[in-house]
Amino acid sequence: MPDPDARASATPDEYASEAAPTVTPDTLAGAACEPFRDPTRFVLLHTSHPGNVGAAARAMKVMGFHDLVLVQPRFADVLCREETVAMASGAADILARARIVPTLSEALEGVAFACATAMTPRDFGPPTHAPRELLPRLAAERQRVAFVFGSERYGMSNDDVYRCHACVSVPTHPDYGSLNLSQAVQLIAYDWRQALGGFTVAPRVPDPTLADGVAVQGALEHWREALVEIGFLDPATPRKLLPRLQQLINRAQPTAEEVHILRGMARAVQRAARKAAKP
Numbered sequence: 001m002p003d004p005d006a007r008a009s010a011t012p013d014e015y016a017s018e019a020a021p022t023v024t025p026d027t028l029a030g031a032a033c034e035p036f037r038d039p040t041r042f043v044l045l046h047t048s049h050p051g052n053v054g055a056a057a058r059a060m061k062v063m064g065f066h067d068l069v070l071v072q073p074r075f076a077d078v079l080c081r082e083e084t085v086a087m088a089s090g091a092a093d094i095l096a097r098a099r100i101v102p103t104l105s106e107a108l109e110g111v112a113f114a115c116a117t118a119m120t121p122r123d124f125g126p127p128t129h130a131p132r133e134l135l136p137r138l139a140a141e142r143q144r145v146a147f148v149f150g151s152e153r154y155g156m157s158n159d160d161v162y163r164c165h166a167c168v169s170v171p172t173h174p175d176y177g178s179l180n181l182s183q184a185v186q187l188i189a190y191d192w193r194q195a196l197g198g199f200t201v202a203p204r205v206p207d208p209t210l211a212d213g214v215a216v217q218g219a220l221e222h223w224r225e226a227l228v229e230i231g232f233l234d235p236a237t238p239r240k241l242l243p244r245l246q247q248l249i250n251r252a253q254p255t256a257e258e259v260h261i262l263r264g265m266a267r268a269v270q271r272a273a274r275k276a277a278k279p
Helices: 025-032 050-062 082-088 092-097 131-141 158-162 181-195 213-229 241-252 256-277
Strands: 040-045 067-071 099-101 113-117 145-149 166-168
Touching: 040 050, 040 181, 050 067, 050 082, 050 092, 050 181, 067 092, 082 092, 113 131, 131 166, 131 181, 145 181, 213 241, 213 256
Parallel strands: 040 067, 040 145, 067 099, 113 145, 113 166
Antiparallel strands: none
16 A cells, blocks of 8 residues: 555644643553454554554544554654654554564464555455455454555565455555555555444434524514615515515524524614614
């Protein structure tokens, strides 16, 4: 997924709004002792930019995943770096549980099915699929799965790809397929979560305190008076203006508070009209 030209381009959007949680080596050591199970693992190979590690942790957390393993990152203390924690933006617990290992083989320990992420299919090696083609079938098998992402500069080596059971490649515009590492993690994490069943979006609950008919008619009468005062409505030839307003307000189904706002606006219009009419 990441290609040789991909770089970390995001900026820490939470720097000014909230203090980043502190992650220290002692925190990491303590978290490593905690029992934690996550059927999905995200493996980052040879990452160069601390911000990408933090942003990847954030991408995982919003999709409900927690198991992050780094293979030989550029900085041994990457999980504790200020930029990492800032870009994690609330996902410091993912960093606290993350592990750093020397080889991909160790990163894949306990994994039944490994997916490489690569923009370019190899002539030899595992088959390449679009995420939404492969992931629903993989989810149905209920295996322990790992998604492996290459470095920002070089992507995945052939040997690393060959260790995986399949490649997943995000369909992009043919003229430009460069994805930032953390963006690639977010896209794969989203599609995988959807394949697993997804999350529900809480429906908007309509305001139960809708205005009653008396309040609506009072507001319409108030606006009729205001429109007459400003000369917009001729009471001698009202035509169908008021019935149309009646239909409009019926479709809107205003709450009692919204009717009060409409009447307040009508009063303001009347005050302005009377002030303008004074000599």
